[in-house]
Every structure is written in C-alpha cells, then in structure tokens.
Amino acid sequence: MGLTLPIELFQQANRRISAQQENVLLSWVCELPGGAAKRVFDQGKAFKGERFFWQNKERTLRLAGLGATDQLRVEQGQDRFLALHTRKEQVLQRTVTNSEETACGAVYFGGFSFDDQQDTSSEWEKFGEGFFYLPLFLVTEKEDRCYLSVNLWLSEEDDYAKVEAVMAQWDKIVASLVMPDSEVACILEERLAEDAWLRAATDVVALLQESPNMQKVVLARRMRLGFDGFLSSSLIIANMEEQQGNSYCFVLENGTSTFFGATPERLLMADAAHLESACVAGSIARGETASEDAVLGETLLSDAKNLAEHHFVVEMIQGTMAQFCEDVQVSASPILLKNRDIQHLYMTVSGRRSEARMLDVLRALHPTPALGGWPQSEAMTVIRLKEEMDRGFYGAPIGWIDSLDRGEFAVAIRSALAIDTNAILYAGCGIVADSVPTEELAETAIKFQPMLRVLGGKVHERT
Structure with missing residues (x-):
C-alpha cells in the first residue's frame, strides 16, 4: 500500500528524545482506505501469539492488533487496575502522536482476572492478574472509516531507517494472501x-436459606474439549460473527494460549463526557419457533427469581455509577436481550462523566452481582470456598482503553480458553435461596452452548 510515516513526526519525536533524555513512543495514525480489521487480523499470521480482535455488540467498532510494542502482565499482589492506569499514563507522557481519534493510537487491549485473591492455576499462569498489549499495528474500523495506528519506541540511536523497516513490515502484511x-x-x-458442582450448589442454597443477609452467589463450572489439531483464531472469529449476533466478540492471543468469547454484557463504556454500563442478569433458553421464543421471553420477564437477580445488578450498578457520575439515568424497565442460544433481562445505566478515571470505575463495578453475587464481599468469600477452580479471565473485564481514558470493557462470559489442541469452556449461574441445583446445572449447560457451537462441539438442542 506504500504508506509513509511523515518525516516531520519522526523529527518531532527526536526533539522530544533529546529534551527528555529517554525513549519516546511514536504513535502515528492515518486513514486506511478500504481497510478491514478482520482481514488484517487474518493476514497477520506472522504475529500469531501476539494478536487481538475486538468487535462491539452493535458492530460499529472493530479493532485488530498485531505485535506487542508494550506488554503489561500484572503480578499477584499488585493493584491490577492501578497498574494499567499507571502504565498508560507513563506511556502517554512519552508519546508523540498526530491524532486524538478515539480507539486509535496508543490503545491497550486485554483483560483482568476475575479474582486477584484466588491462586492462579497453571492454564492461566501466563496471563497473571491482568494482561494487556499496546500493539505495533492497530487497525480501527468504525463509522464506515478505517484507521491504521503504528506504535513504535524510538531511542536516540534510531534513525528514520527504523521507521522505514516497520512500514515495510506493514506493506508485507497487507500484501499477503x-x-x-x-x-x-x-x-x-x-x-x-458435575457432581462436585451439584454438592457445592446444594451447600450454597442451604447457606442462603440460613443467612439473613446473603441474597445470591454465582457458581461457575468448566468443561473441556479436545481437538485433532490446533484451533484457529481466524475461524473462531468468523464463527462468532456468524453465530453470535448482539454480542461482543473478542480474541486475545498470548503465546500458545488464546482467550476468546462472545459476550452480551457491557461492563463500562467511557467517552470524554459520558459513562454507560449495562445490567444483564436472569436468563432462559431461546425457543425453537417464534411463538415458543415469545412465550419463553414473557416467562422470563415475569419470573420472580430472575427479576430479583436482575434487581440486585441494577441496584449495585446504579449505586456505583452514582459515585462517579452526575445525572445518572436508568432505563425504565427490563427488556429482553436475545442471543443465539439464550435470552436475558437487560437495562442500561448511564451518567455524565466528571473527573472519574475509567479504571477506577471499572474496579468499583467488578464483579457485579451477575457474576459474583450479593452482597459482593460475602458472595466472593463463598465462591472461593466452594468453587474449587480458578476462573482466570472468565467473568472479568476485557476490553480496551486509549491514551485519553476512553474505552470499553465487557464482561467475559460465554468464553473459553484454548491451549494448544484443547479448550476449556466456562459457564455460571446465580444461586439464590429457592434455587434447585439440578435446574441450575441445566442452566449452565445452556450457557456452554455459544462456545460449543463456535468450536464445533456437540450442541445439545432442547427437545
């Protein structure tokens, strides 16, 4: 494509290097006519293990990142949200750029662990308590336009030949078939x-019935799939886009491990002036016919247990947003959020942003009662005692944040971790005092369906 990074921006970076006596991040953004994030992801096989893909549920924003100009892995004991905020602010102070376009330039993409007090299992070890990339090449597709961001560190020893070598690398990527x-x-x-999970669910029901304060505990479980070869991130993305409408689609590669999912649940979206979250809780299957689907939807909208679960989420998110926003608005009543295999109760909470740092709000929101329980602290204690597994990034925030503190994070449900020729799928459900453990087990089976379908596993259709 013959793109040329302007010499003037390179010279500006050199002047900054001389003034600050330290390396500088040169972050160049240009419009990319005819660009497509998914195609560039597919073309970037040379970067396999250092790639990410993100698509919002409205399909108005797609991001594809190749390479790691900077990588953050948060160690246990660190404040993971503060660690990312500090890193991006430090990089911002050393950045020379030509654009303030949202979701372009110095964008970090990645996720956090669900519980930083949980011992990390071997499959999640390389992800730590948080794992983020600042990509070498970022393609941002939005509002019918496409942008390329090139992020590279420059030192006083570097001349323009380094820039030319990086741009030649880009040309090679986009010229590849x-x-x-x-x-x-x-x-x-x-x-x-499964038997251990049923015993844990039975114990939790008894605990909730005896406790005057605890309302809900979310218990998660896993299943494992094995394959006769290595899973392809490109095929996973294609299957998610085709099958999982009304969902965020994400892929985060880390060496031979890939975390991916198609989640319906926004945790936090931030622009310069507003913050918005979504309340997604309560669930029921989709119907085989339109009439059956409508009946199931009406059942969900009137079911006391699911409405109570959803109310916990709305109450918590509204209260949290009120700490950071002015003029907090809550949508009038629950509506149905329909995905391929499951439907949920859904509302939104939004407000005018003041001086709130995005990652402080994210910390306060996670985990919502939809993924942890209520009250939060007591529910997390029970999860640590009864779940007997490491959720890793399942149920935790995943998304992106740019240099000006704008971004979006979803809740990483309907997700899986692929390692070599295996995949571990995750699903959970809310346990309340009148839960029936076998029915809750059946609900988790429904929640495995999206990733089973994406990966070509045996999908258990309702009869």
Whole structure:
C-alpha cells in the first residue's frame, strides 16, 4: 500500500528524545482506505501469539492488533487496575502522536482476572492478574472509516531507517494472501466435576436459606474439549460473527494460549463526557419457533427469581455509577436481550462523566452481582470456598482503553480458553435461596452452548 510515516513526526519525536533524555513512543495514525480489521487480523499470521480482535455488540467498532510494542502482565499482589492506569499514563507522557481519534493510537487491549485473591492455576499462569498489549499495528474500523495506528519506541540511536523497516513490515502484511486455516474436529468432550458442582450448589442454597443477609452467589463450572489439531483464531472469529449476533466478540492471543468469547454484557463504556454500563442478569433458553421464543421471553420477564437477580445488578450498578457520575439515568424497565442460544433481562445505566478515571470505575463495578453475587464481599468469600477452580479471565473485564481514558470493557462470559489442541469452556449461574441445583446445572449447560457451537462441539438442542 506504500504508506509513509511523515518525516516531520519522526523529527518531532527526536526533539522530544533529546529534551527528555529517554525513549519516546511514536504513535502515528492515518486513514486506511478500504481497510478491514478482520482481514488484517487474518493476514497477520506472522504475529500469531501476539494478536487481538475486538468487535462491539452493535458492530460499529472493530479493532485488530498485531505485535506487542508494550506488554503489561500484572503480578499477584499488585493493584491490577492501578497498574494499567499507571502504565498508560507513563506511556502517554512519552508519546508523540498526530491524532486524538478515539480507539486509535496508543490503545491497550486485554483483560483482568476475575479474582486477584484466588491462586492462579497453571492454564492461566501466563496471563497473571491482568494482561494487556499496546500493539505495533492497530487497525480501527468504525463509522464506515478505517484507521491504521503504528506504535513504535524510538531511542536516540534510531534513525528514520527504523521507521522505514516497520512500514515495510506493514506493506508485507497487507500484501499477503489470506490463506484459509484448516478446520479441526472436536474429538473429546468432558464435563468436569458435575457432581462436585451439584454438592457445592446444594451447600450454597442451604447457606442462603440460613443467612439473613446473603441474597445470591454465582457458581461457575468448566468443561473441556479436545481437538485433532490446533484451533484457529481466524475461524473462531468468523464463527462468532456468524453465530453470535448482539454480542461482543473478542480474541486475545498470548503465546500458545488464546482467550476468546462472545459476550452480551457491557461492563463500562467511557467517552470524554459520558459513562454507560449495562445490567444483564436472569436468563432462559431461546425457543425453537417464534411463538415458543415469545412465550419463553414473557416467562422470563415475569419470573420472580430472575427479576430479583436482575434487581440486585441494577441496584449495585446504579449505586456505583452514582459515585462517579452526575445525572445518572436508568432505563425504565427490563427488556429482553436475545442471543443465539439464550435470552436475558437487560437495562442500561448511564451518567455524565466528571473527573472519574475509567479504571477506577471499572474496579468499583467488578464483579457485579451477575457474576459474583450479593452482597459482593460475602458472595466472593463463598465462591472461593466452594468453587474449587480458578476462573482466570472468565467473568472479568476485557476490553480496551486509549491514551485519553476512553474505552470499553465487557464482561467475559460465554468464553473459553484454548491451549494448544484443547479448550476449556466456562459457564455460571446465580444461586439464590429457592434455587434447585439440578435446574441450575441445566442452566449452565445452556450457557456452554455459544462456545460449543463456535468450536464445533456437540450442541445439545432442547427437545
């Protein structure tokens, strides 16, 4: 494509290097006519293991990142939200850029662990308590326009030849043919520790019935799939886009591990003036016919248990947003959020942003009662005692944040972790005092369906 990074911006970076006596991040943004984030992701196979993809549920924003100009892995014991905020602010102080376009330039993408007090299991070890990339190349597709961001560190020893080498690398990427990846077959499906999960759910129901204060505890479980080859991120994205409408689609590669999902749940969206969150809780299956689907939807809208679960979420998010926003607005009443395999109760909470730092709001919101329980602290204690697994990034914030503190994070549900030729799927459900453990187990089976379908596993259709 012959793109040329302006020499003037390079010279500006050199002057900053001389003045500050330290390396400088040069972040160049240009419009990319005819660009497409998914195509560039597919073309970037040379960066496999250092790629990410993000698509919002409205499909008005797509991000594809290749390479890691900077990488943040948060260690246990660190304040993970503060660690990311501090890193991006430090980088911002050393950045020379030509654009303030949202979701362009020095954008960090990644996620956090669900519980930083949980011992990290071996499959999640390389992700730490938080894991984020600042990509070398970022393609941002939004509002019918497409942008390329090039992020590279420059030192006083670097001349323009380094810039030319990076741009030549970009030209090679976009000139490469997109070769389709091979399909792999699912050869193993293992539902892990179902009996232990049922015992834990029974114990939690008894605890809730005896406790005057605790209202809800979310218990999660896992299943494992095995394949006759390595999973392809490109095929995973294509399947999620085709099958999982009305959902965020994300892929985060980290070496031979890939965390991915198609989640319906926004945790926080921030622009310069506003903050917005979504209240997603309560669930029921989709119907086989339009009339059956409508009946199921009406059942959900009038079900006392699900309405109570949803109310906990709305109350908590509204109260949290009120700490950071002015003029907080809550949508009038729950509506149905319909995905391919499941439907939920849905409302929004928004407000005018004051001086709030995005990651402070994110910290305060996580975990909502939809993924942890209520009250939060007591529910988390029970989860640590009864769940007997590491959720890793499941149920936790995943998304992006740019240098001007704008961004969006979703809740990483309907998600899976692929490691070599295996995948671990995650699903959870809210346990309340009148829950029936076998019915809750059936609900988690429904929540496995989206990733089972994406990966070609055995999808258990309702009869």
